[in-house]
Amino acid sequence: MKRPYVIIVSEVSIDGKLTLYRGASSKELMSLMDQEAYRYLHEIRAKVDGIMVGCETVRTDNPSLTVRYVKGKNPIRIIPCSTANIPLDANVLNTEEAPTIVAVTEKADPDRIKNLKEKGVQILTAGDELVDFDLLLPELYNRGIKTLMVEGGASINWEFIKRRVVDEIRLIHLPVIVGGENVPTLVGGEGFKKLKNILYLRLRAHFIRGKQLITEWEVAR
Numbered sequence: 001m002k003r004p005y006v007i008i009v010s011e012v013s014i015d016g017k018l019t020l021y022r023g024a025s026s027k028e029l030m031s032l033m034d035q036e037a038y039r040y041l042h043e044i045r046a047k048v049d050g051i052m053v054g055c056e057t058v059r060t061d062n063p064s065l066t067v068r069y070v071k072g073k074n075p076i077r078i079i080p081c082s083t084a085n086i087p088l089d090a091n092v093l094n095t096e097e098a099p100t101i102v103a104v105t106e107k108a109d110p111d112r113i114k115n116l117k118e119k120g121v122q123i124l125t126a127g128d129e130l131v132d133f134d135l136l137l138p139e140l141y142n143r144g145i146k147t148l149m150v151e152g153g154a155s156i157n158w159e160f161i162k163r164r165v166v167d168e169i170r171l172i173h174l175p176v177i178v179g180g181e182n183v184p185t186l187v188g189g190e191g192f193k194k195l196k197n198i199l200y201l202r203l204r205a206h207f208i209r210g211k212q213l214i215t216e217w218e219v220a221r
């Protein structure tokens with residue numbers, strides 16, 4: 001498959017949680033990070049062509065996905081959102097700051113699509129039920145997105161992991177335990193279940209930025 005080079009980037013607790021409870025904005029947990037961790041994140045944003053988060057992250061965290069802590073160009077924002085159900089005041093819909101592509105499916109409500117288009121958003125239709133990443137990724141590549149940073153959440157990370165269409169994983173480790181069975185972790189979905197199917201990684205680098213441990217992993221081929 002022709003697809004972008006994919007880097008999943010996330011801050012995680014020691015027990016792999018992305019947030020404090022299901023439905024909670026991860027901004028609360030992220031408030032534990034210092035400026036150096038934000039600079040690390042934004043340095044990556046400034047180097048990639050595209051940045052993706054799932055629709056649920058847009059609804060709970062309302063991120064901007066722009067480059068602010070370092071100098072650099074904003075990447076194109078890509079939001080997989082089958083239903084096109086994005087609040088019209090969401091920060092990612094401010095297309096004066098950066099271009100935004102919303103990937104929808106055939107089931108998306110035409111009125112919602114019309115509203116998004118009026119905000120300057122590009123609509124890409126891929127699939128019938130959930131957004132079909134086998135269609136989406138080659139289309140992004142064709143539109144010039146050769147490097148893609150994926151900032152979660154758990155469901156979207158699984159879409160990449162299960163297809164093995166990820167090249168690197170970079171983690172900002174927060175020295176805390178959150179706990180909780182249903183709290184989103186780095187990767188959600190149904191899981192690989194069998195030892196022969198799990199994804200192997202190779203540690204490429206580990207270092208301290210500010211007070212955070214950062215680890216950078218390559219997917220073993």
Ligand SMILES: NC(=O)c1ccc[n+]([C@@H]2O[C@H](COP(=O)([O-])OP(=O)(O)OC[C@H]3O[C@@H](n4cnc5c(N)ncnc54)[C@H](OP(=O)(O)O)[C@@H]3O)[C@@H](O)[C@H]2O)c1
Nearest residue numbers: 011018026054055056057081082130131152153154155156
């Ligand atoms: N710590 C971090 O770095 C970090 C980063 C990001 C997010 N988070 C946290 O993660 C949580 C959200 O994660 P999440 O797993 O619930 O949601 P998510 O991965 O952000 O988004 C999932 C949503 O994407 C849409 N979608 C479209 N196509 C899909 C497909 N093929 N597969 C799966 N979803 C598809 C669906 O919404 P529709 O049905 O509307 O299309 C689905 O509900 C939030 O609490 C957020 O704060 C943390």
